[in-house]
Amino acid sequence: MAFFGFKDIDKLSEVDMAIYRYIVDHDEQVPYMRVRDLATGAHASNSSVMRFIHKIGYSSFPEFKVSFQTENQDLKNSNDDILTMFTRDAFPNDIEKTIKLVAHLMLDADNIIFIGMGASGAIAEYASRQAASLGFNCYAMKDPYYPLVQQLHNTSNNVLVTLSVSGKTIELVEMLNNFVNSADTVLTSITGNIESPIARIGRYALSYNVEETRIHKYYDLTSQVPAVYLVDGLLKELHNQDVARRIN
Structure with a gap:
């Protein structure tokens, strides 16, 4: 019993x-x-x-x-290590600087699109909702086959923030390749692999280190806590920069 x-x-x-x-x-x-x-x-x-x-x-x-x-x-x-899934060592030393740079890009963007699939897609929706609450024009994209290129054809000053733990998701890489040479769209990412294609093709990458965990070969149980942590830090910095700009 x-x-x-x-x-x-x-x-x-x-x-x-x-x-x-x-x-x-x-x-x-x-x-x-x-x-x-x-x-x-x-x-x-x-x-x-x-x-x-x-x-x-x-x-x-x-x-x-x-x-x-x-x-x-x-x-x-x-239960010894339930609340110690990651520490400051999980992030690069210059992560604060990179957050400020990405937030600065987003500050003046006409469109902010958070992109992700699976669990990363859920975080993209969360990030988009929070950014919209701050007064920014943004939305989430979870379908890599959505005609985003056509939608943004007559727009400028766009920022795409792609969330991917591995940074290797083929569908996302193919989607982002359409914007690599675009003068109107800046690619950034939040990823657990700084050496990945998604991190490399963007201007900035907010990265973290976390042990990748999979079960039954295909199901990814890797912790998304560091990604959410970075999203919240990014949105906080975006809000701070927006307030500072309004005051000045």
């Missing part, structure tokens, strides 16, 4: 839930408590504690304590 994995929470009474929450909040002390200690802490009776213990599947209080201590320790060991 698993305490933290107990699924029939809806079958617990109000008193049971008070005991349950007390155990969760005092996980380090519970293995050393007696029934009366737990009952006092949870403001319940000894009999209520024992009914709770039986209800969640244990035949005795000692059995519960041994099982709980093991389960709690395993849970703590498995």
Whole structure:
């Protein structure tokens, strides 16, 4: 039986839930408590504690304590690095300077297009929405076969920001190749591979280092947290430059 994995929470009474929450909040002390200690802490009776213990599947209080201590320790060991997925070392030393340069390009752009596929496409939509909230004309593009060249044919001063973890997505590379020699469109990227084609064909690349993770060969589980971090940093700098320009 698993305490933290107990699924029939809806079958617990109000008193049971008070005991349950007390155990969760005092996980380090519970293995050393007696029934009366737990009952006092949870403001319940000894009999209520024992009914709770039986209800969640244990035949005795000692059995519960041994099982709980093991389960709690395993849970703590498995959670050691959940919030340390990346550090400042994941970014180049000059990343702040590059962010300022890309934001400066976006500041005076007539059109800002965030491009991405899959999970990167979702981040492109997020970036576009946030930039639009700041008052900039922008939109997201998740379809690499969309006739973007024709749409931007009679426009100028465009900035394309492509998001790609690998920087090698063939469909995106082919799409961006249409703008390589365009005087009206500047290519930039946010990528996990500074040596990739998408990073190389753009004027600036906001890059990061993160371990690539795939399952079943095709499914990419690589963390997108660094990409979102860069997007937020870019939009913050864009807003700061816009405010400074208005003041001056």
